[in-house]
Amino acid sequence: MFVVAGGSTLESPYDISHPVSGTREWGIKPDATNGGYLFYTTGVDRITDKLTEFLDDLVNWAGGQSGFEDGDDLWRSLQDKMIEFIETHGGHATKYSNVEVTARPNYSAVRDFLLGNIDLVAMRQALGC
Numbered sequence: 001m002f003v004v005a006g007g008s009t010l011e012s013p014y015d016i017s018h019p020v021s022g023t024r025e026w027g028i029k030p031d032a033t034n035g036g037y038l039f040y041t042t043g044v045d046r047i048t049d050k051l052t053e054f055l056d057d058l059v060n061w062a063g064g065q066s067g068f069e070d071g072d073d074l075w076r077s078l079q080d081k082m083i084e085f086i087e088t089h090g091g092h093a094t095k096y097s098n099v100e101v102t103a104r105p106n107y108s109a110v111r112d113f114l115l116g117n118i119d120l121v122a123m124r125q126a127l128g129c
Helices: 050-061 066-090 107-114 120-127
Strands: 001-007 019-031 037-047
Touching: 037 066, 107 120
Parallel strands: none
Antiparallel strands: 001 019, 019 037
16 A cells, blocks of 8 residues: 655635645555654645745744744644544554654755846755755
């Protein structure tokens, strides 16, 4: 059994705007390590527009939490609730690892590269890779 689902940010006529745009994936796959199953989430987001980017920078500068951290909290709570559901219904579930991989690339550098304003070397330098 291998189940994968995903989604992308959508806008409707009833929404004003969404602060981030991105793609997410979640799935369940066999875990060869212990014979059970592995539930995972992954995704990538970027700020949608300049006003949102400015407000996000301002919130971060003031020591607050941005929309990206709110999204991280949401996915962590999904995992915690799944564990709770499995345990409540007679199963056994634990976090596979408390290690998270979070990268917040500098999209300005990527945009400058895509627009031809900087070369690949300059972009990689700006991204730290």
